[in-house]
Amino acid sequence: MRALFRSVVGEEAPAVVATRITLVSTFAPDHCGIAGYTSYLGAALLAEDGDAEVTVVTPSPAAPYDDGRFRVVPAVVDGTDYPSEIARAVAATRPDVVHIQHEFGIFGADERFPRLLSALARAGSPTVVTMHTVHTDLSVDLGCGWSRGFSLRGVSIEAHQRAIGERAGLVVVHHDRSMRQALVRQGVPDDAVVTIPHGTLHPAPGTFPVASAPAGRPLLVAPGYLRRSKNLDVVIDAFALIAAERPDARLWVGGYLREPGPEALAYLDSCVDKAHRAGVGDQLVVTREPVPEPVLSAALAAADVVFCVYDEDTRSASGILHRALGAGAIVVASRRPKFQELAEVCDELLVDPGRPVELARLAERILDDDGFRAAVRAPLRRLARRTAWPVVARAHLDTYARLAPRWAPGNRPAPAYSGR
Template sequence: MKIGYISTYPPTRCGIAEYTRFLVEAIYSISDYVKVYVFSDTYGKPIYPYIDGNCIVIPSFNPRAEGYYKELIASIDDVEDLDIVHIQHEYGIFHGDKCLIKLMRGLKKRNIPISITLHTVLHHNKGRRYVKLQREIAENADVVIVHSLLQEYELRAQGVDLRRIVRIPHGTKLLSDKVKADKEELGIPSDKAVLLTFGFLRRDKGLEDAIKVFRLLLREHEDVHLVIAGAPQTKEDILYLSKLTKIVMKGLPTKSYTMIRRYLPLEDLMKILSIADVILMLYKERPDHYSVSGVLHLAMGAGKPIVCSRSSRLIEYTELVPELVYYGRGIGELKILVERALYDEELREKATERIMEYAKKTSWERVSERHLELYAELMERRGLEIDFTLSAMSTLWRL
């Protein structure tokens, strides 16, 4: 089976790029009968195709350029006998409604089955333009993949045929037992309990609340240490982070927290996750946007208790461990939740058990199995010959 992904791809620093790499690696880990091409963005990449692991990366488009679909179609035409094209869609990447639809129509003319993952589904309150676009995307795709029930039924409410929609959870990277790190590597005393918040450092990540609750905890608990790890994503984020460190963190003892202000390679991130005792995800709601947090799945893969806000991006966790969900009733409420996550051993054990069960169910290997099964179904509908098998150890599953 020849699969073509249209997506950003590392070294581009974005969640979709990492998502696609995780998915591709997992597909190769479970099947010996696939060949994957990634028709990627051109940012930070050579002008010629290259090999990344087992897949062939073909830098093909600048998503901000007018008419980018022409470059993509040309690159796809250079690869013979693609069995499926899968678009990893995010509004921050694919600018210009007409270009995307022209791309999909061009693929349909070539009789290539089209799968598209809508990583963000916009609520109808965003306006008729986006309702029309999301309908057009669905009409031109063989299948639309979403990650959550909220996304699934929002599309249904907008008139998308439910039979075209398939829900596959976001994949989860499980923290390997081989990852070894200790707190002292980061200059943190080994007897400190680490509160971690990580990912792209933006205004909507609730960093102020994390710092405020940490300041409150320090008054009663000398054994806590805050780690903020990640990089700003835009110029606006850089200014926000500068203000945060100057004003919000002012007066905190410098040895009580660690700021790691850089983009973290996966290996470094896994080490930091391994030393965390509690993870804070105090996201602000983004009105009219339905998506699922990739950072949440990295956190769950580490099997650590998470204290999170009631954000639609975190809906999986709010259903999984409601005891540790912050309702936004004030820092006092948040302090109690963090203390429970740190010191209530019975709750920590229950939370960890539920988290790990869900993390294994949504592991990248299992999610990639569902993708391959779906691709085979699409090929069968088109009367195309299917030539792939999964490894003997894998079992196809339905969600």
Template structure:
């Protein structure tokens, strides 16, 4: 089978690109004889072969420049076509132009792809501040054979906008079970450049891209009311908004720790393993539904997670609702941190259903679900193994 993804890709700092690589890791581990291509954005740099996933990385198109998307067809022609053309869509990469959808349709008409799919990493609701996204979404069924989403909210939002339910497939975001669980904490701290003796317990962390929607301002206010706490907050990530610098440096003045750089996935896994509590005090934009990759990385670390009731964290809300607080509420966040620190063993036991979900959504399992869908779309018979398991309505 020949599979081509249209996506961003590392070393570019982009969640969609990381997602594509993780999916390729899973696919390559179960389908080694397939050929994989990533038709990537030009900022990835020179064409190369990624030996870790056995994929050809071919950077050709410019982000949000629909005039360059025709180069995708040129690449498909050069590799003599593919069985699967799979677009990893994010509005920040492709904008709202339907040109990327037209490329998918043209690829099929020109027999450069046997079947076409699109993963919608963000789905917009009519209350969105970007109404032009709704026209894009309404046209999805006209151009591609299948649409993949990650959450129940995204799935039913597309249904309500008139998308044929037979075209929509929900495959959860993949999860890594953290390989650093059980590592000595001093060793993890040293690997992250942290002086272990300066840490006070419990260790709380917030990690990832530091933007206004990550709720760092709410966390700062919450911690002001927890001055008697001995906890250490470790923030790790790349500042992507100048207004975040003020809040970061206020935390530094309070004795907390900031790892100021883009964290690789390996470093994020180390930090999650070092921590006792992981914080996701997010604030979503109105009417934009997505799923948090940091949530899935955190779930695989088998630590209690405090998050907000936003669509991005719908799975946390489903599987561990007592870890949820309202967005923009520093008082409730402070009380939840205090409660969790004082009842840690109880919280760990309570989160067992969340940890079970993390295991069920491991990347290799999500890769198998992708592969099964590819085979169905290609008209191949798929034999499923039927096993009796406890009923889980949300996975």
């Protein structure tokens, strides 16, 4: 991921006067969606504002790094008193603005995170918190939190989120209806919550290897880290229906288990067994290791259909959805809050995640109906352009300016992104 920063920023000397942005987040080498998000956001901020410097304060097992404009500062967190550890590490960066990438699987849902925000406020650090997941008192699915011991049992989660809103300078969320409006209803002030979409990577032509399925051999892709809520068993049921009429079809699955416990391994094995029992085992490819970025980008670009049919009620955004959008893929997703963006631009690409027949029928129409395929691809391309990382970075810079007045939009370089 550090190579990404070097490729975007280049080797120029740092500006004489810099605005220091300190991101608090997981980071490489952690295999984590938040870590990847932070890498892309940091690179985009540096590219959009030539006077910015970005430091990542991270509890991940990262090595210290400093190339003049981008730095990595490991912060040892013992699990019981992380607020003081992180506050000290942040203070040493002398930030103009602090931006915390919040996820319950990282910070928990007890008094420690509000205590961290209070410590930063006392230190005079303007603080933005991106809440990558928002819960309500009716939430069931925990997102990635379950793998780190997070539980909603005994937690007044709406009161906890209200406390975050009271202590942060501003809160950023990725969706309006499913996230921002939920926080406002819970008591977070309306003007304290900003909606900024998840960014979309637009690979430059020739950046990644080009791959395509041979004519008549449809390629269906179900990417991402695997857990039971990703609904692979339903995807395989649907694929068996699709393959009955298309014996040359292939299903490529991102099967990397971040938490490879006995239950997770048993679930993955049961899905592979199901494919063999359905007679499509030889048409299934499961990648059980982390997928390198060029390989993932090639797979998404080559896919005839990308499946994101998660059975989750999580109020969050999907990084994989945005990776697929940037690759130009047609995405079929669950009719769930996580995919609100897709519902707003093309509701016909959403399915009930418990109905493999519905999923198969939609995928077959995408494969067979040229007019329908062209019609649904157009709004996806518009969504990809509207959420390109340079656009998202500029929205963040404007948000920071609300807390750091000397960083007014008129004092920043003109946008460089053409929208292509």
